[in-house]
Amino acid sequence: MEVISSLDNKKIKYYSKLLLKKFRDSENLFLVEGEHLVLEAYRVGLLKEVIMSEDYEGKFDVPTTYVTYDIIKKLSNTLNPQKVIGVCKKEENKVIGNKVLLLDDIQDPGNLGTIIRSSVAFNIDTIILSNKSVDVYNDKVIRASEGMLFKINIIRDDIIKAINDLKNKDYIIYGTKVDGGTSIKDITPSDKYAIVMGNEGAGVSKEVLNLCDKYLYIPMNKDCESLNVGVATSIILFSFNK
Template identity: 45%
Template sequence: MKYIESVNNSKVKQWKKLLTKKERDKSGTFLVEGFHLVEEAIKQGEQISEIIVSEKVGLPPRWDLGSTPVTTITEEISDSLSDTEAPQGIYAVCRQANPEAGNAKSLLLIDAVQDPGNLGTMIRTADAAGIDAVIVGRGSVDIYNSKVLRSAQGSHFHLPIIRGDLHEWMDKLQEKDIPVYGTALEGASAYTDISGGDSFALIVGNEGNGVGKDYLANTTANLYIPIYGKSESLNVAVATGILLYYLKK
C-alpha cells in the first residue's frame, strides 16, 4: 500500500484534475467519492483502477479488493480532492465505459438537461425502473460530473450510459419498430392514453425549454402529465420517473 503525504505530489495533482471535464475526457477516467460509490465500483470490477483512502479512514473488511491498488493519503490531501461539504475520505479512480446498447428495448433519451442533480436522478430512476440504456444528447451536463455521480448513486456501474446523437438514435429505434415518445405541453396526449410495454424509448428535455422541437417532430407520439394543482410544471426528473414507470408496466 502506497502512502502520499504531499499535496504537490504528481499523482495528487492528476487526481485533482479529474474534477474537470477536460481532464476526464483526455484521460478517459473519472473520480468517485464516498463509501457507497466506491463499493459500487468495486462490485462492478472492470472499471475501477485505483482506490484512494485517507489515513484516518479504514476500509470495510467485507470489500473484496482483489488486485486493485490502494493508496493512503493525508487528511489534507483528502480534503483537497473532495467535492462535498463532509468528505468521507475515500475515493476511486475509474475508467470510463464504452458501452453498447444495440439490443436495448427500453431506453431513456435525454436532451440538454443541464442540472447535474436532475441528470443523476434520471439515471438512477432509469436504473431502478429496469430501463436497458440511457442516451445523453448534446447540451447536457457531463455524465461523469461529480454531482451527477453522487445523484446517480452508483447507477453508472449498472447500466449503459451513452453520449450520442439523439437524431441517430431515434432513427435506429424507429427502424426497429420501437416507439419513441416525446414529452411536451402542447400538441400532446395524456400519458395514460398510451399503453406501456417492454419496448419503447422516452425522450425528455431541458429544464427550461423542454425537448427540442426538431426531436418532437419525429416522435411516435408526444405525451404530457396532467397538472391538478397550481404548479406550472413538474421537475424534469420527477416527470421522467412517472413516465418511465408507467411505460415500463
C-alpha cells in the same frame, strides 16, 4: 506504507485533473467518493484504483495510493469527504436493451442524478445523453444518483443521430408535449421504446420533437404550468413500467 502528503506529487496532480470534464473525457476515467460508491464500482468491474487516507480501515483488490486526509479533501468537492476515493473506468458507448431514455440537453446535476435513480427503479436499460447535457461523471450527479450510476448503461451521443439509429432498429420514439398526444394514464408501451425528455427551461427541441413517433402528456391542474423535469421523467417511467 508510503503516505503522500504533497499536492505537487505527480500522481496527485494527475488525479486532481480528473475533477475536470475535459480530462475525464480524454482519460476515460472518473472519480467517486466514499465506500458505498467505491464498492458499487468494484462490483461491476469498473474500479481501477483507490486513493485512501492513511487511517481508512478497508482494502480493495486494486492498486492503492495512501494519502493524508488533506489530499483527500483536495480531490473531493464535499466539505467533509469520506476517506476513500475510487478511480473508475467509463463504460462502453453502446445501446443495450429495449427500454431507452433519451435526455435532450439536461443541465442540472441534481435532476440528472434523480433521473438515473428513477431509471433503475423503473427498468430502463440505457440512458442516452445529448452532447450538451451535464456530465454524468460530475460529482453532484454521482451523489444525487445514490450509487445507481453503476446499475444502468449510460452513453453520450448526438441526439438526432441516436434517434435515427433507434428508429432504424424499430424502437418507437415517444416525445412529451404539454397539449396533444395520449395521456400517460392511458399508455400501452410498445415492446421496444425510447422516451425523449427535454431540458429544464426549453423542453425538447423542435427538431427532436418532429422525429418522435408518438406524443404523451401528464394530466394535471392548469394552475401548474410544468413539473420539475426529474419528477416528470420519473412519472413517465413509472407509467411505462408494466
